[in-house]
């Protein structure tokens with residue numbers, strides 16, 4: 001599973017990094033970026049939780 005953050009939609013709330021810092025990291029432009037692909041079911045579940053936690057639905061996966 002691969003995650004993506006839509007840079008246009010992200011409002012920089014930091015929720016995704018809070019829920020799943022192994023996959024989402026805030027960058028200098030104030031937006032979250034994907035820094036890795038999940039390498040275990042646990043991390044994948046955390047990343048899906050982060051996707052749900054995003055208030056503007058900026059996170060998607062395929």
Ligand code: SF4
Nearest residue numbers: 010011013014016054
């Ligand atoms: S939760 Fe959504 S809006 Fe907040 S930093 Fe992450 S991608 Fe951006």
